[in-house]
Amino acid sequence: LKEGKQDTFHEIIKELKPYDIAVQYKCLPVKHHPLFLDWLSMEELTGLLRHLSRDAQLHILRTIDPNRSTDILEMMKNNDLAFLLSGLSKTEIDALISEMEQDEMTVIRHIMDYPPKTAGRAMTNRYIWVHTSYTVERAIKKLKSFATLATYLNYLYVIDDDKKLVGVVSYRDLLLADPFAEIEDIMSRNLIQVNVLTKQEEVAKVIGRYDYVSIPVVDADGVLLGIVTVDDVLDIVVREANEDIEMLLASGKEIDFKTKPTVATYRRLPWLILLLFIGLISGSIISRFEATLETVVALAFFMPMIAGMTGNTGTQSLAVVVRGLVSEDMDVKKMLKLLFRELLVGIMIGLICAVLIFIIAFIWQGSFVLGLVVGASLFATLIIGTLAGTVIPLILHKFNVDPAVASGPLITTINDILSLLIYFGIATMFISKLM
């Protein structure tokens, strides 16, 4: 295919969507890359970039002709650009955007000023606005002149003299309306908008609730700044879910199938070393009770079960809270209700499991007292584990920390330590009867 047949190449590429072009590009031997890039049109190149990793994007921008790279930066959607630039130092950004037109540069610098993970970082300026005084005919004319821009959108945003967002008009409204009607009369004023500093998670919630394709972003004065589209929201939702899982399982940031072994090790290692020390804390608690353990070695048999159960009931509660916060807003009343629910759940689970383990321990080890000790410990630790898994993420949420950082490590440490203290504490109290 790549024997210099530029015409056939163009014909094939023209039929492909950006994602497919990216797949082709990635499959190609590296030595063919420059020619492949050379032959792509600016639109195709911009589309291709969207579907590559940040490193690959930067590599391409540095290899190709500087004039072309400047044009591409200008054509990229603002939020993609912000994502690309967010990993670079100030001087690197300056070098990349130095060739750009003045106003494009200002826009980009502006976007980089919004805090990460806010609507400001996710929004794009590829939307079309019309003034309230426009007629339908004039709006359609404007729509036509921005035809490429309009591909992915369905709404025109209506602004007043102060550039404030006052309404929306869908393409459908335009189609159905009388050409001489004024936009002001056909627009819908009942609009949902988000502030530029709204968290992206929140934006995703709003878009999900109202089943929108895009949502306008305004500043504190109601001035229209950009829009967030549902395809970006889809990315946000997937990213948030992955981050939750990364943190809940302490599995390391942003590791995918293509991450290099050294990088994956580097990202996973901190968690594992943390867990190593957490394990040692448990170990040192056990060592405090060495005398008890030496007297009744059978106590060790139930250790993994008690620690494991307490850890898991805590993570169960944690998962409910963390994922619940994705779709629910929280207030004090709801928090107390949730806490009370989890307390009840903890008691019920504790009772059932305690009775079960009492019977098993009694039969297995033939000791009534050992059964009681194990059962009572499990009852207490399950209730405490459930509450810890609920209270800790709620407190973190209250202080605006992402509750998912409570994750494996924190909850597990606390629950491990508590469960071992309770277990060996109770066992030591009854040590004379256990012998």
Add this chain to the structure above:
Amino acid sequence: LKEGKQDTFHEIIKELKPYDIAVQYKCLPVKHHPLFLDWLSMEELTGLLRHLSRDAQLHILRTIDPNRSTDILEMMKNNDLAFLLSGLSKTEIDALISEMEQDEMTVIRHIMDYPPKTAGRAMTNRYIWVHTSYTVERAIKKLKSFATLATYLNYLYVIDDDKKLVGVVSYRDLLLADPFAEIEDIMSRNLIQVNVLTKQEEVAKVIGRYDYVSIPVVDADGVLLGIVTVDDVLDIVVREANEDIEMLLASGKEIDFKTKPTVATYRRLPWLILLLFIGLISGSIISRFEATLETVVALAFFMPMIAGMTGNTGTQSLAVVVRGLVSEDMDVKKMLKLLFRELLVGIMIGLICAVLIFIIAFIWQGSFVLGLVVGASLFATLIIGTLAGTVIPLILHKFNVDPAVASGPLITTINDILSLLIYFGIATMFISKLM
């Protein structure tokens, strides 16, 4: 507000979006519910239902006038209806839809025939099709007559004489085209479609890749059956993420803030009882090595650490595989590459942690041999744990089982058992030197 002022009520409700009506409804005391429902128009009632839980939907459908409930069922989007009905028995479904018109009934029964979690279950028939031979003018006319339907859509789907999908036309294309042009000449033939039996996860992948708002669903012959819209995909993505978390953390199905304590207990308990027995397996392995443990009680101090580390490195790998499969397609070459990567990661992590724990154990317990035993065990178990966390979900995926079921329990059991066997095995080998 609810003192019988129907006019003010209508005025307020008219300004609200379905989601907000649902919020109001949920905040209302139960005794006002019937009146509230009575006063809503059919459209508002249908919108309200979308934002309630399945139980609440059924409750409403059973309380209101049978004639109204039949109308509502007819107005609901097919996929919402399929979701609502999927929890009911055959006779209950018959009772609910018995009043419906014949063809609507057939459509619903048809949707219920598709396997769960396929595109067929998620698609809606609220789309507009046009024939290739239509003129732009006629297409716009059809669009106008289906105005309410068209609110959420941006495309007309073009079919040929055999009802096969052959192209799409966006509202924008219609706006920009000459009214007398034939649809066949302005439509885009370069279309992305999915089969009716495609998994919903797959549909979400495709929509995410191509940044679409909706995607047409066809049968094996290419006949257009329905469309899946991006707002449903958003729901699917969130649901899939929650299911992954539920299974990875063994946290119980579909528990949210509103789940009753008894229900939450019932859903969480099976996992906990399973984990209880898993903990007892570990315990019985320890009991096999009772003699070793009695001789060197210090071995117990490192048990939680080794089991915890092995479990966690396994879950880390598991998380990478499970979430990676959400956005990546898998082939044998990629699998082998991933496996090799994880092997390398396991070796690196194992080496670093083993050296670290050797030093700590040596200093803490003052025994060179104990340090060696603990270090060597950790090295072996970390490699095995990493591989188990990679291989097991990949095998499950290969056999078309959702790899997330490999979850906490399965990986943890296997890793717990292996790590204790290795640890006590090595310790028993060196028992004479440990004393």
